[in-house]
Amino acid sequence: MTPEQHFEALKTRFHEVALLQSAADALEWDERTGLPAKAGEYRAAQVTLLRGMIHQQRTAAAVGEHLEALRDSRLADDPTSDVGATIARLDEDYQRERKLPQDLVEALASATVLGQQKWDAARKADDYAAFQPALSEILSLKRQAAAHQQTDGQTLYDAMIHEFEPGARSADIAAVFADLRNQLVPLVESLQAAPRQPNTDLLRRDYPIDAQRAFSRFAAEAIGFDFQRGRLDITSHPFCTSLGPDDSRILTRYETNWFPGGLYGTMHEAGHGMYDQGLRTEWYGMPPGSYVSLGIHESQSRLWENLVGRSLPFWKFAFPHAQKAFPGALSDVSLDELHFAVNGVRPSLIRVEADEATYNLHVIIRFELEQQLVADELNVADLPDAWNEKYRQMLNVESPTFADGVLQDVHWSAGLFGYFPTYAIGNLCAAQLYDAAVRDLGDIETAMAAGDLSGLLGWLRKHIHRHGRVYDPNTLMQNATGQPVNSEALINSLKSRYEPLYGVGE
Amino acid sequence: MTPEQHFEALKTRFHEVALLQSAADALEWDERTGLPAKAGEYRAAQVTLLRGMIHQQRTAAAVGEHLEALRDSRLADDPTSDVGATIARLDEDYQRERKLPQDLVEALASATVLGQQKWDAARKADDYAAFQPALSEILSLKRQAAAHQQTDGQTLYDAMIHEFEPGARSADIAAVFADLRNQLVPLVESLQAAPRQPNTDLLRRDYPIDAQRAFSRFAAEAIGFDFQRGRLDITSHPFCTSLGPDDSRILTRYETNWFPGGLYGTMHEAGHGMYDQGLRTEWYGMPPGSYVSLGIHESQSRLWENLVGRSLPFWKFAFPHAQKAFPGALSDVSLDELHFAVNGVRPSLIRVEADEATYNLHVIIRFELEQQLVADELNVADLPDAWNEKYRQMLNVESPTFADGVLQDVHWSAGLFGYFPTYAIGNLCAAQLYDAAVRDLGDIETAMAAGDLSGLLGWLRKHIHRHGRVYDPNTLMQNATGQPVNSEALINSLKSRYEPLYGVGE
Structure with missing residues (x-):
């Protein structure tokens, strides 16, 4: 195969990956715009299957072979050209993703779909305890994933941030x-x-x-x-x-x-x-x-x-x-x-409604808390108290409910640690x-x-x-x-x- | 493998098929509840990919092997038991579906998704000519499919009906x-x-x-x-x-x-x-x-x-x-x-709004027209005239527009011939x-x-x-x-x- 043929094969595969990815995203969009109350479990199974197929496609041995053939080819000469950048970025992604075992990817997909449903119900019921087991499960799976992907000098939390902000520490x-x-x-x-x-x-x-x-x-x-x-x-x-x-x-x-x-x-x-x-x-x-x-x-x-x-x-x-x-x-x-x-x-409770001046303090609170959770310096059971304490310190406000406090954001229920910064x-x-x-x-x-x-x-x-x-x-x-x-x-x-x-x- | 193990393997596979099938159906539901105007082509590609995967799964050689092992086993003894009926129906489906080539299945999936979009636009613009090429394409593909699946004594149209009303002629x-x-x-x-x-x-x-x-x-x-x-x-x-x-x-x-x-x-x-x-x-x-x-x-x-x-x-x-x-x-x-x-x-134009007494005449008109289309006795270009003629004869009404006439139903744009009866x-x-x-x-x-x-x-x-x-x-x-x-x-x-x-x- 010529480098051009290897590149075309990669494009074809990633076109299919994008189709599956966007189909799974459509199912999640639908989940958050009026999914019937009892349909959550089956929806989780649909998304889990698709995410598993996507991971398999992206980490297939054939992808590695194409990248191997392209890495030192003339197509990779200019890393700021579209083709050169494609090869470089896909290579980085591939090296990173293949470190994750398939069963962990599937467990995470399932836990985070269910986690969002638990979060939604817990927020409506103002009941942190109802969400806590799901959060513990997700955190544990995310720590396992970060341990697989961690590189030299990265903390577990750095490995999580990398997913959202490549190279940030x-x-x-x-x-x-x-x-x-x-x-x-x-x-x-x-x-x-x-x-x-x-x-x-x-x-x-x-x-x-x-x-x-x-x-x-x-x-x-x-x-x-x-x-x-x-x-x-x-x-x-x-x-x-x-x-x-x-x-x-x-x-x-x-x-x-x-x-x-x-x-x-x-x-x-x-x-x-x-x-x-x-x-x-x-x-x-x-x-x-x-x-x-x-x-x-x-x-x-x-x-x-x-x-x-x-x-x-x-x-x-x-x-x-x-x-x-x-x-x-x-x-x-x-x-x-x-x-x-x-x-x-005015200092307030809800991040997404905060003014520009105080907004960043909301972010800093989450950044500090999730670092502690990931480093095992804070127990999931103690999170609401830690949350309330930081809000008192930095913003001088106190939430009367979990719903407007620790349960206000969807992110952790979706496995998004390292996302807030x-x-x-x-x-x-x-x-x-x-x-x-x-x-x-x-x-x-x-x-x-x-x-x-x-x-x-x-x-x-x-x-x-x-x-x-x-x-x-x-x-x-x-x-x-x-x-x-x-x-x-x-x-x-x-x-x-x-x-x-x-x-x-x- | 024991018959029970063959049956479990079939169940696992068809559980996955159902997940993919319902995911594709969700994309089609979304397509008909407010898809952005320019998103149609990509949506067709998503659905086509999933439908192709479903067809591959349902017609895989492994399915045939499981059914072969089960067909004469004790699990198939009582065809009115859940397990016995499962084996019998899946066997019938398998024999029928594997007659369809994969490329024809994908062409049909794509043509019918695009066909529905063309129909929707043509109906809004009251422009039959804008829909005609899509309808010709769909009809041609459906006739090819029926020719593959036709059994002794079945007309092409009978083979189409069978998909919706098994055994009807x-x-x-x-x-x-x-x-x-x-x-x-x-x-x-x-x-x-x-x-x-x-x-x-x-x-x-x-x-x-x-x-x-x-x-x-x-x-x-x-x-x-x-x-x-x-x-x-x-x-x-x-x-x-x-x-x-x-x-x-x-x-x-x-x-x-x-x-x-x-x-x-x-x-x-x-x-x-x-x-x-x-x-x-x-x-x-x-x-x-x-x-x-x-x-x-x-x-x-x-x-x-x-x-x-x-x-x-x-x-x-x-x-x-x-x-x-x-x-x-x-x-x-x-x-x-x-x-x-x-x-x-009161005799009227629109089938879905017709009263119970005249409703069946709307159905008979479509039944007769689609039989003629499939038998090549009626050209797609002549369909609007034939439609209007039958409405004059049977219901004594005439539509001033295509939208309330031949373009009123989605079915043919979705490849649903043999469905109306x-x-x-x-x-x-x-x-x-x-x-x-x-x-x-x-x-x-x-x-x-x-x-x-x-x-x-x-x-x-x-x-x-x-x-x-x-x-x-x-x-x-x-x-x-x-x-x-x-x-x-x-x-x-x-x-x-x-x-x-x-x-x-x-």
């Missing part, structure tokens, strides 16, 4: 987080003590769900989500999933008396969906058509949710539409009042990317205020989306922004938005 | 249909000329969609559909599908100004769903846990839709709820007026089963008028559902009703309901 992340916290804490304190405070009560008025759905769809369309290639649905915990090159599904939840929940849930997930929609479809399921890391994925969602969605230019455009959609709630409200309200900073990395990258776009494009905010947000999306398509996994996340950020990932842009962005609103320093 | 069906038509035509004529006529205009008042959804759900629950093991959604063409032993999906469509559409669509599909829910879950995907034929499946839907849903006892119970749900439309309407209105008989068989069986239940249970209508419909469902569970495919359809009907399938019960049922309402013979 917990010690480095801890250093960045310390830096971030050092700058955030005084900022939050100054805002809490500031002369002007937002009237966030107006966000708790009556916002009918049907109107929220229509307005959320309008906002997602306005920022560039393509509804010909995706849809928006309701679920209990917002997420985004790709069920094919032209099928991005975003999901949010609505509360009548909390306007930002549904809207920013939608804008956040639409940001993820627009990244997926910007990947090159002809490479779907292959490294050049895949996202590079969860941190970069999150940078796309946070950029549209916060840098755009909470900006004054966006609201100059969107406010008249909002007043029309919610005449009962917004007829006596001004643009400036609403803009200030959606930029309210990518949220803060996403915040850092979002601010850096926005600054770089403004540097390259000049004034984008005048057009934004007139409802044209295409410039920013075009810049992201060119500098982030179209590259897929061709470069590693650090190189991609360096190329796009001229800098390594750091906290300066985020802190500057928060200060420049908050300080005039709150009258800090006046 | 077109010549026999034509004879029953002639008999039915001979009795129906004078009945319909007498009703058209009758002294009293229903006020069906009241069904065209304003019935808000949200209230219809709630009332349809209420009706489905009242007749016994288990929402813990199923759900109700909206689609363009009502259907029912089983995505697991505890996951029956029913789908309907609503029009504001046509009350019976959404309600009877729901009751019809709920009847199908209740059959699926009554199959034994421990045999899911195996013959004892599978439906026996489409005719029997349809008998369940028609029984609940018509024999129950259009009866006076049902409306005695349901009418106060309907008045509460639709105060604007029904506050000045009496029980008798509504009951008469939902029993309106099972609808009329279902009507015949429904009436026979209802009579037999009354014969066995005595008065069930008093309880029904009080909202208790459990007696009838229990009788169907015992005499139909729990037997799965253990008996052939004819034996099952003979055992349940004491008679072979015939038209007497249906004609009697229609006359006894219609004649007093219309004042015929007074």
